[in-house]
Amino acid sequence: MAAASGSDCGRRRPESNDAGSKWLDAHYDPVANIHTFSSCLALADLHGDGEFKLVVGDFGPGGQQPRLKVLKGPTVLTESPLPALPAAAATFLMEQHEPRTPALALASGPCVYVYKNLRPYFKFSLPPLPPNPLEQDVWNQAKEDRIDPLTLKEMLEDIREKAEVPLSVQSLKFLQLELSEMEAFVNQHKSKPIKRQTVITTMTTVKKNLADEDAISCLVLGTESKELLVLDPEAFTVLSKMSLPSVPVFLEVSGQFDVEFRLAAACRNGTVYILRRDSKHPKYCIELSAQPVGLVRVHKILVVGTTQDSLQGFTHKGKKLWTVPMPAAILTMSLLEQRSRGLHAVMVGLANGEVRIYHDKALLNVIRAPDAVTSLCFGRYGREDNTLIMTTRGGSLIIKILKRTAVFAEWGGEAGPPPAQSTKLNMPRKTRLYVDQTLREREAGTAMHRAFQTDLYLLRLRAARAYVQALESSLNPVSASAREPLKLHAVVQGLGPTFKLTLHLQNTSTARPIVGLLVCFLYNEGLYALPCAFFKVPLLVPGLNYPLETFVESLSDKGSSDVIKVLVLREGQSAPLLSAHINMPASEGLAAA
């Protein structure tokens, strides 16, 4: 029965309301004072006692010192200050020895702090970068007191503007100083060698040589100097170094370092680069239309969240599979892995306080949080396997537990392509002619295109010539001349043998009336008879439409018809201003008789 009710709520709208929710509200602390992002959350059994703890690299808002917090259940177990803002937290197994308690790695500034059993164990610092020789030179001069602080400042500013190698932290600090503080700063620092240090932007882990759950893992670091480093888990030496065209901000690795691995790095230039073992440079690259805000790997699909409020799925070769629009800006993303049911889904924290769970394109569940969620983490916490940990912008901590009976069912509606897309069309068989034509087109494509272009130009030329001729001989029903801008439009009414011919004449000028126009009909006198084939047009007021009516009698008893030409003339000129050809209809009255 329990299982039945679970699948029932699966079919309802995936809203997280109280009755049909898949989640149990285990804990909510609005004043937990935890400010962090998903990359700085990690879950691990740090003491090896079966109780999984939560590791939080807390930014410490508003000038407070950044802290490393370890939570057990709803309470903070330990808290220790950090020297710089944390960039990422990860837990990993360092060695094969028993007891197999995972180590905690926290990337902060240029260093990775490794803790075992929650005690500091090792500090890895990134190798320093070569300093700018010009900068070195300038400081050497300052050391020998050959230049005063003002000159030093000018020279450093000059280097900052021009040089490709950025300045060291020491020089940048110096440039920020007021005039009065410079002297002291120079005296204090001039004897120190210049060091240029980069910082860690992101960190993740990759299994070393076994795919097991409890296999040892290597740390993978992304740095501000556009490099990726893989560290040895025991000796903390750099095993591999890869360079990227931009600064990596999110990393996802699959596979094993010693065997084969794929590394996806979302970078600040709005591109995701995919690297493989033995490639020092990116193998594939995915150019996004906007900046990435999250990167999650679900099996072989890379899911990228962008600043254009959309989730995009890519294959590991960079082929785009799908795009799902989001109702609000994406703040954070994380993987939901429900081992008992083999479900892998992506959780997305939105600016409107929703957390949406997607399996590929399909929306599985929506959780409404009281505030915008800035970090998400799903996994085993305490003794519960399926626990979701969320922290919000306001610093609150929310812990939810997935019900044992909950089943995520795909909610129909917006998911998937329309069914018509997958129905197969009944295509006719390829005929011999078709194949021959295709072959010919493939071989002589250029020549065919040229022939087509030539004909097209000829056609255009002829059309243009005909148009010019029509203009010159005033054969068209619209006169655009400056003195007599006129428009003529003729209508034939009736079935015959008597037709009514109405000419609509309009003066299209803005202000000038036109006088002294004549209308003349040219027709075959054997076929038609008009009461008046030639008459004067009254004064034409600009803008008004003058209907001029005349009757046409068809004389033919054979039902034949002809063209009547209407000419509009100016008094005293033989060349017409306008002309119109009226195709007269066959007289049906006679034919019927």
Added chain:
Amino acid sequence: MGLLDRLSGLLGLKKKEVHVLCLGLDNSGKTTIINKLKPTNAQSQDIVPTIGFSIEKFKSSSLSFTVFDMSGQGRYRNLWEHYYKEGQAIIFVIDSSDRLRMVVAKEELDTLLNHPDIKHRRIPILFFANKMDLRDAVTSVKVSQLLCLENIKDKPWHICASDAIRGEGLQEGVDWLQDQIQAVKT
């Protein structure tokens, strides 16, 4: 045979047998409680997580209990409902120090109470608010509040604060259970 049975029953030589289910989340102390209720010479020294379930027997002053000690691990919890029919009483064990998973215990209890095999039966339920020795344990009153026990109207229930390692509070609970079972029988 029937006569002999009744005679021995009257004399109190042969005790009445009752089937009891022992339920609760993993690591709440079910096996430890059952172990402590067994005679001293039959107790085992180290308790390991139960896989599936195990059947244990112990005697109180007037009843002979057969306990189905069910595993509390998430993946075995769907076994529980298959034994609801046979159970004449339920012992539900709660880890009072696991504040976070109190909601899970409540969820499992609600599922249990709404099961068709349990819902319409007046089956006694004994709650053990276990692990009272731990520093961050909450009181039995708080546990009953968190589990909304006051909403159970149609079944006799009782909550005992207990410390299964030292055996405190266990006898009180078993005595209550014995009284209830005998009240139902007669």
